[in-house]
Amino acid sequence: MSFGFSVGDFIAVLDKVEKIRSRFVAAPSQFSALSQEVKNLSNIVRDINDALQIASNFTPRQEEDLRDISQNCQNVLVDLEKTVDENQVLEVRSGNLSSKTVRAWKRLTWEPANVAELRARISSSIGLLTAFNSGITKSITKEDLEATKQAVERLTQHQDDAQRHDIEKWISSDKPSAKQNDIFRRRQEGTGEWLLESPEYRTWYKGEKQTLFCQGIPGAGKTIMSSIVINDLDSTFPAGQSDVGIAFLYCDYKTEKEQSPEFFMASLLSQLLRRQSSLPAFIRDLYQKEKEDLPRPQDIKSALRIVVKTCSRVFIVVDALDECKEADSTRTELLDELFYLRDECGAALFTTSRFHTKDVSSRFHGELGLDIRADDGDIEKFLRGNMGSLREFIQKRPTLQEDIRTAIIASAKGMFLLAKLHLDSLRDKVTPKEVKNALERLPKGSNALNLAYDEAIRRIESQDTGIKELAKKTLSWVVHAKRQLRAAELQHALAVEIKSSVLGIDASHNEIDEKPHLRELDPDNIAEIEDILSACGGLVIIEEETRHVHLVHETTMEYFHQIRDSWLPGTDTEMTVVCLTYLSLDRPEDDPFLGNSEPKHFWGKGETGFADYAAQYWGDHAHDADDTYMQAALDFLCSKKKAKAGLPIFTLDSSGLRRIFEEDTPAFHVITYFELPDLIKPLRTHGLPINAQDEQGWTALSYAAHFGKMTMAKALLAEDGIAPDHKDAIGRTPLFIALMSQHVKLVKVFLQQPGVNPDVSLDDSCGTPLAFAAHRGFLDMFTLLLQNGANPASKNKEGRTPLLIAARGGHVKIVQALLNTGLAKMESGDKNGKTPLMNATERGRIGVVKLLLDAGSNPNTKDKYGWTALFYALNCGQLEISRLLVASKDVDTEARDSLGRTAYDYSYFPPPAVLSETAPMYNRRSSLSDNTN
Structure with missing residues (x-):
């Protein structure tokens, strides 16, 4: 609206109506007619208010009419409110715990004349408003309605898009498109066409075969080919074609630590969902139900299978199966699921691998x-x-270029990588003769790749001292880093200046003179990433989208592992000191490392630093370092900077990203997490x-118990003054923590330690370690506890014994072990008198029920309500157990509870024949009316 009387003025009328209408709630019956008139007024005012939000143009006459009608309404409402005030009083009403003041109607009758007048005035206002509403509704144009519709649709779409983004991020944080874009960008235009035109690919693409398995030698270009296939599929079936699914995985030795079957399945599911026009309802439901936690692996697997089945076609491309880690069965589980998606859900598989990867080749035999x-x-x-990357004199000599192409093609023998390395080897040549001599020396044969790497190392060594040292340090970081480094992280790591006395080495370009304290990173010491990559002679590359820096090929990593001791000695020692030095630097006050949500730990602005890596992995590097790192570690751990720099540390476990250390975590906890026992005595010195506690009352020994650090646990226990039975804030000892974390060997170590109480009891319902093991079904640890004197008759605060707890859980072997002790009491009930037999019966643990009955448990024992096991069996619908109990000659089927009822009066089963074969008396149910007097 664009006139003087604003929408806000009319909203004031609406508010006044609603306020008065609310006061007519619970009004005496004589006010019902007036109450209805107020309700009618409220409805028409709401209608006009809605119309005002849509309409865009009004005549001057309409503006004037609305102003007059609104003022009339205001006058009526003021008089009505005044009359209501006169006929309500304030009362104080008391409840059980508090009192409150409310309005109440007086016990009198309004004057009929007053009521009639108000009703007439309200009716008049309603009439005027109705007429006005009819007029403005007719004046609302189609354009107004369409604009409103579009605004609503935009709002709804925005909300849907926001939720969709949240759901996709919840399912998987993987961003495979960045990897695909980077790899596809590196291909040479026009290459790979032979694959797309091959009969095998066309057969697979058309769906005549569901699997195409491609093998090749290292460096043949398998990964580039996979990217070409993915691009071909994306071009043929664009994202708008939501009934066709396309998903891919790049297995990569560089990200082996992040690889898991769950990671792969979640990534595939997320990619398939992104291609769909809207998310399936069951995915949204799953998110609403589980969004506070990470999705469960079984839910991801089930969802993936459903989504694949609902698509008309699904293409799954998996590159480099040989690089998928094999040690923990990840590769086996991935292959199992891929074949299930193919065989049961109709997916088409395109996979690549090196030749002679035995377990992979055998799985695809015959495909x-x-x-x-x-x-x-x-x-x-x-x-x-x-060719343009070579020197200018080569550009001027077409014949020389042809010689280069001919020699490299002959030497490469079908290996793109070797062709690249040979081309790189010519970049430092300055005359045609040098080029020709190099071409004559190009390595050939089975060892050609290693010889090409040898040549690359020779070129690096022949560079000027500063460039050579930069290359060697870069390669040290890229080869030995515990995860992929971003370009900015690498730049900062290389810029750290360490004191020569720390490592006992001669001064070089990255060292500084002796100074008592290093204050901050010198920005003038940060090399450009282009210069860093150039120094490495083509062996190190950068992914443009992710900015990750890595070696040019997996075989490059294999090569450096062969020569690391001779060419890169002492690497981990220096890397440890660099990390600790970096963490000891001053950092800006606005460093996002202070945040609590995600591990964005970077010195400087944004993601431009190295603190995240340094805090996470300095201890891992220290494992392979010599003793010269220890002074830097002690300086760091004993300084106040540790609290502000090295912590908190984050890690990933089954529950997702979580904090390991808070900022005030003691130094002993840090070295325990990294398992550095050689630092125990220096820290004590x-x-x-040694018994310092963190915020939850955990000591370093508690950390060792939780994280399963056996070496640290033994080293700490050997120290004088250690508290092996220390209780944390809720009463957990290291023994209890090791048990809860399922570290069997550590449980055994603690049980053999003098002063450790196996019967320590928590204040909550867990009870003793034996009771907890019985609850979780940890048979090995339960047996260890029994063998080391744990009390089988202990009770928790609910009065439950380990036998009762094991019976509830259906852990037959633990129940048997307790019965074998002769100390477990079968008739010992909880605080309500429910025995182990009753608990097993209620939960349908038929194996435990049979075991207890055979051991002599009394089926006629009653709880505090007079119920026996048969009551629980019938009431909970446990048919087989009911038959088992009724068939027992010792069971009193006529037993009555405290209300005089029998078990059959509470039966889940309809009478009369469910138990008739074994219990004829079940046909005559007792009468409630006969037994409740």
């Missing part, structure tokens, strides 16, 4: 296959496309208390 190799035409295209 449609195709060998990947770089054909000469593709290598020639690559060389032509990259510096006066740090």
